[in-house]
Amino acid sequence: MSENPRAVARTPEDLARLFVERANARDAEGLSLLYAPDAVLAYPAGAVTVGREAIRAVCERLVENAPLPFPFEEPLPTVRYGDLALTSTKDSDGTGGRVQVARRQPDGTWLRVIDRPEVPATA
Numbered sequence: 586m587s588e589n590p591r592a593v594a595r596t597p598e599d600l601a602r603l604f605v606e607r608a609n610a611r612d613a614e615g616l617s618l619l620y621a622p623d624a625v626l627a628y629p630a631g632a633v634t635v636g637r638e639a640i641r642a643v644c645e646r647l648v649e650n651a652p653l654p655f656p657f658e659e660p661l662p663t664v665r666y667g668d669l670a671l672t673s674t675k676d677s678d679g680t681g682g683r684v685q686v687a688r689r690q691p692d693g694t695w696l697r698v699i700d701r702p703e704v705p706a707t708a
Contacts, residue, residue, distance in 0.1 A: 591607075591615050591618065593694040594619065594687070594694055594695040594696070595693070595694060595695070596695065597663050597665070597670035597672050597687040597695045598660055598663055598672065599695065600619055600672065600685065600687055600695060600696075600697055601657075601658070601660055601672065601674055601685075602657065603615075603619055604616060604619055605655050605656070605657045607619070608647070608648060608651060608655035609653055609654050609655050611648040611649075611653075612648070613641055613644040613645040613647070613648050614641060614644075616640075616641070616644040616647075616648070617637050617638075617640050617641035617644050618637075619696060619697055620637050620640050620696055620697045620698075620700070621637070621688060621690075621696040621697065621698045622636065622637045623635070623636060623637075623698070624636070624637060624640060624696070624697055624698050624699065624700065625698070625699050625700070626639075626640050626643060626700045626702070627699075627700065627701040627702070628643060628700070628701075628702050628703070629643070630703060656677045656678075658674035658675055658676060658677050658683070659674060659675045660672065660673070660674050661673045661674060661675065661682075668688055668689040669686060669687070669688055669689075670686070670687045670688075670689075670695065671684070671685070671686055672684070672685045672686075672687060673685070676703070680703040681703055683701065683702050683703060684700075684701045685697050685699065685700045685701070686698050686699040686700075
């Protein structure tokens with residue numbers, strides 16, 4: 586599937602919404618396209634996944650095993666510093682907060698560069 590028919594993130598906040606939409610569509614490739622080619626994903630728990638292709642493989646397993654619908658979680662205020670943005674959401678499943686760093690691309694769109702989707706509640 587090519588990236589052209591998919592919506593792009595025009596703001597850092599768009600990334601969370603697009604993630605949920607693509608997860609619910611079981612679109613692992615589309616999920617991976619929300620990440621920069623050199624992005625780092627702290628998932629699965631205790632592991633670090635580096636690079637869009639590796640993230641796509643993780644997303645394939647995620648959409649195969651995730652119960653639907655994937656919930657949309659309330660976003661917390663975004664913190665921006667130039668072309669970087671820190672985004673986060675309140676968890677809906679008791680695993681802890683979710684935190685991402687997004688970077689504005691030369692075309693003005695946003696991609697995740699660091700993603701920590703779950704932090705144990707005891708952390």
